[in-house]
Amino acid sequence: VEEGHNEEARELVSPLHPADIADLLELTPSEQRGEVAAALGDLVGAEVLSELNDYVRDDLIDALAPEQIAEFAGELDTDDAVAIIEDMDSEDQQAVLDALAPEDRAAIESALSYPEESAGRLMQRDLIAVPEHMSVGQVIDYLRDNSDLTSDFWEIFVVDEAHKPIGTCQLSWVLTCPRGIAISDLMKREQTLIPVDMDQEEVALRFQKYALISAAVVDGSGRLVGMITVDDILHIVQEEAGEDVLRLSGAGDGDINQPILMTVRTRLSWLIVNLGTAIFAASVVGFFQETIAKYVVLAVLMPIVSGMGGNAGTQTMAVAVRALATNQLTSSNTRRNILREFRIALANGSVLGCLIGVAVGLIYQNHDLGIVIAMAMLFNNLVAGLAGILVPLTLEKAGVDPAVSSAVFVTTLTDVMGFFSFLGLATLWGL
Amino acid sequence: VEEGHNEEARELVSPLHPADIADLLELTPSEQRGEVAAALGDLVGAEVLSELNDYVRDDLIDALAPEQIAEFAGELDTDDAVAIIEDMDSEDQQAVLDALAPEDRAAIESALSYPEESAGRLMQRDLIAVPEHMSVGQVIDYLRDNSDLTSDFWEIFVVDEAHKPIGTCQLSWVLTCPRGIAISDLMKREQTLIPVDMDQEEVALRFQKYALISAAVVDGSGRLVGMITVDDILHIVQEEAGEDVLRLSGAGDGDINQPILMTVRTRLSWLIVNLGTAIFAASVVGFFQETIAKYVVLAVLMPIVSGMGGNAGTQTMAVAVRALATNQLTSSNTRRNILREFRIALANGSVLGCLIGVAVGLIYQNHDLGIVIAMAMLFNNLVAGLAGILVPLTLEKAGVDPAVSSAVFVTTLTDVMGFFSFLGLATLWGL
Structure with a gap:
């Protein structure tokens, strides 16, 4: 679109709502974003900036002079101005504050004095x-x-x-x-x-x-x-609930606009933690090498037990994390809900255990193997159900965001206990 | 709290906001809920009902006469009344509608004529x-x-x-x-x-x-x-974003208030689908039994390759599902974002491959084994990155909610390709 025809681009864009111009900039590849913004000139005003995705805004703001940012900030409500300024590093922040009109500066400085993500940062001072x-x-x-x-x-x-x-x-x-x-x-x-x-x-x-x-x-x-x-709250509800999806999966706070290097760093650090726990779980398998060498089918079947535990644990964990985030899970109903998850795990584990036990018994013509995998499946489902609710509860109590770190604990537990119960039972049973 | 002292309970509860009374009922164990509601009498009015969690409300409404529900519905805005009535079965619904005043009935009937979850159900008719x-x-x-x-x-x-x-x-x-x-x-x-x-x-x-x-x-x-x-929208944003967490994990729409049998049924059907795919993935391992029998360490290491692919795929998938849900991922930036995920997977896969390759090479004093696992790890990360974005995109195009079914496809792919690449390479390499 942007090959010199700046005038035409401006004409096309000018009737749009600031939120739509912000969307347009977000959809522009990051290499061309500066160019497009420059071409649109004053169409990219204070309101467009405040509608932009955080990552995209940082991109554009880096290119602006403090005076220009200050001018934008002066046009906005306190809360929107603070949202723009709070992510800048302290030197740039000071430069912008210095360039602001005294009353705007006082309002923004007092907002910045409240902790991040607190009501003080969200509020506006202009009211009746x-x-x-x-x-x-x-x-x-x-x-x-x-x-x-x-x-x-x-x-x-x-x-x-x-x-x-x-x-x-x-x-x-x-x-x-x-x-x-x-x-x-x-x-x-x-x-x-x-x-x-x-x-x-x-x-x-x-x-x-x-x-x-x-x-x-x-x-x-x-x-x-x-x-x-409430319009500011709508953003927060959307963000916070969306954050839980991303955090549970170990993608941090990154959306598709996050700079790619930052994305790699966030995701990689999570994957490296998981690599450590995966090696730990594999070392459990290492203990049973002799059993496996005698009966290789165990190696074929063991990922089923550990994987199904992981799936069941993730279900319980997602429900628990959401219930904690929305204040549905409180101290008054904790015990009842742990019992609830245990009963669900007992039911699911029994059905899954029977299914896999019968299937394995028939396919390999080996009743003992069927019984062992059925018991391991039931056991690992119980581990999964209890870990799925106890891990988030414990993290929440310890003051850690359960969405961030529950998954690594739960899947490590279900992997380790899956391998251990299946291979251990098989060894005991003399398979 | 409720052992005959109904009068005192009423006195304690009466100054509370309807939303707080609703919370109180939600925290009450389901067996005692009917009793508590009966004891509170008219304190549990139309507004309390409309604030209740869907599952808890269904519980209480079953015990009420159609005339009483109609009376409540008459007191509420059209949208809140519709929310209460729309989940009832058609017979009960008709009974309530018959008991309503003609103008309320007309409004609610016309709202019910619009599809579920559409603007027509949400709107109220009283406006200026x-x-x-x-x-x-x-x-x-x-x-x-x-x-x-x-x-x-x-x-x-x-x-x-x-x-x-x-x-x-x-x-x-x-x-x-x-x-x-x-x-x-x-x-x-x-x-x-x-x-x-x-x-x-x-x-x-x-x-x-x-x-x-x-x-x-x-x-x-x-x-x-x-x-x-906007107050009705706030509920929807919260629900929809929360739903994605639950659906991605295979927990359906169930929160902690869902009746336990329904929870078991929802989660179990998802787990059974996963059991099928786990058996399928295990059958891939089955092809390589001879290789494993020769070299049991492969059985110890293979879950690391498949599991890490699953983790990386889940990260990408969560980001893609959120981006689709918030309209950030559109046809204009699809290709760019597929490329983005490929590059992230290439970077993460290379780092993880090197780490595990060196570790395995040193621990087992076997360079070949280190090279094989490093290559398999890189390959499976690329599979994970591409599957993590292509699966949700394809499902969305096919008109299926990507949050519901992405996970099963992505993890099946990473499991199968993890086992296949690692064991296949090991066989080819002659380990």
Whole structure:
């Protein structure tokens, strides 16, 4: 598309929504991205930047001067500006902050002072807060008369003299009521207040649970310091749930836009850990070389036992990791759910054990071999079921993200126990 | 908690938000759930029902009379009522519909006429639509004077004479403008219209991409028939992304609240498919029994090659499935991304091949064995990388959900090719 016809490209792109321009840039091969962005000129503005995939944005931002980034950041809401600036290294970050207008700088610096992925980073400072003695009419007049207020809000927060939120009022309620009604009679007093240091995953769960559109963020002393709106939460829910898929598989946080070298590094380090555990599992097989030498069929069948354990363990683990991430699995139902997984494993293991036992017994005309593989299959399914739930629970308790490291423990356990139970039983049985 | 002290339980629970009461019921063991719900009586109302996990709700609803369900459904928005009714079997559904007030019945019946998981099921019919000639003041008066209008809305839709939406107006814009301004000067003409038969996953992607709070739903002729609000979308994003984790692992759609028999059935059918492919992979090993009998160490090492291929394939597959689900992987960048995965596999395979080759060569003091396993490892990594992206792409093209069935194809391929390449090379090499 881009072979000198810059003018035409600009004409084609200009009617698009910033999110669509961002998509277009993401689809452009990374070598040509800088060129395309340069050709589009000011069409690639602040809003396009804030819609871009993290990796693609880093790519483009590296090419920009701090002053230009500062200009973009000044146009955006605090939360979007912070999202752009927080990933830069500290020197570049300082250069951008220095180039910002004082009030923007103060807002962004205070947001950056909160921990990453906390409510403080997500919130915006521009919000509408009114005292409780106002009437509906006074609120409307206040909004009409103060043109410097934000015009992007969905709810009005009612605060007391100490600036602590005491109620929330949907705009639709304000609009459907006569001017004379007091705002304090209209507002909803039950509110979901978000502490400024709450983790964004927890914030997202609150939004989902209580179907919130916006929520007040309060500091340690309970004063209103900002608000979070649901459109930012939608991104987080999508990201966090998607992260679990990637992390469970050992692909880290990498999507298809991640620079290839970083992808290789992330995935390789995970694969090397797995290589270590695979060698460990293989060494278990090494103990039984004599048995295998006597009866080579064991080598043919042993991957079935270990592999099926891995499959069953992965099922349980995925359910447990999701249940932990969505707060469904709590201390009050842990024991019940461990028992539940044990019973499922018992049922599945029995059926699979019978199936493989009968099949092997018939194919190799050897009942003993059938019995041994059936027992090993049942045993390894029980290991898989228990490991699938206990490993994520233990990691969560230890403060480690269960999505990141559960898989390596579970599959190592099912591999080792699969080989050990099958080959060990075969040796004991004298096959 | 519940041993006759029903009054006290009611007192404890009554100040809670419906979503919290729903959580409480979910945490209650399923045997006691009916009892607890009965003890709480009318505290378990329509809103609590609509917040409940699907499986838990089915449990409770089975115990209710159609008239009672109809009463609950009447209190809810169309979309929430539909969510409750759509999972019932058709006889019970009809009984509930018959017991509904005529206008509620018409709304719910028309929602049920749209396909499951489509925009038509998600939307609510109560919305605010105004003609474009109105001024801000007239809109406010219209809202104040018509008390039968919904008071739950975030945007006003502006429609032409044919009831086609021509613009959207945030309530905050209405509130911050003088009464005299024409609504048509205030509204935003660029809108994201949702066709009534659009799949909910696609709807969720639009909401996320354009940061929507609510959106107009239009029928085939472009007329406004309903609206979807972001709070319903949040649930869908959470569900759909979580589903991918569960489906990739073969756990189906089951969470920890699914009845245990259903869980066993879902997981077992997946495990039986895997048992078939595991037996198939094992039969490949069977071809090389003679080679293994001569050199048993091959049996010890072969699971390393197949297992590492499985790990690498799972990484690529997870990234590809997420990229497909979020529309990042499209026809325009497919070739580039296949090439990308090939290069990553080449890099990872080379490193892993060298590591295992040197280790095996040293441990077993056998250079040939080291070279064979290194080559097999590289080859199987390439198979894994290509299968990890090509399998999901092919399934998506064939109209099958790649999250459901990718894993079985990818791991079968990496198992079979792992065994085949390692044992085959060893045979050729004359080990």
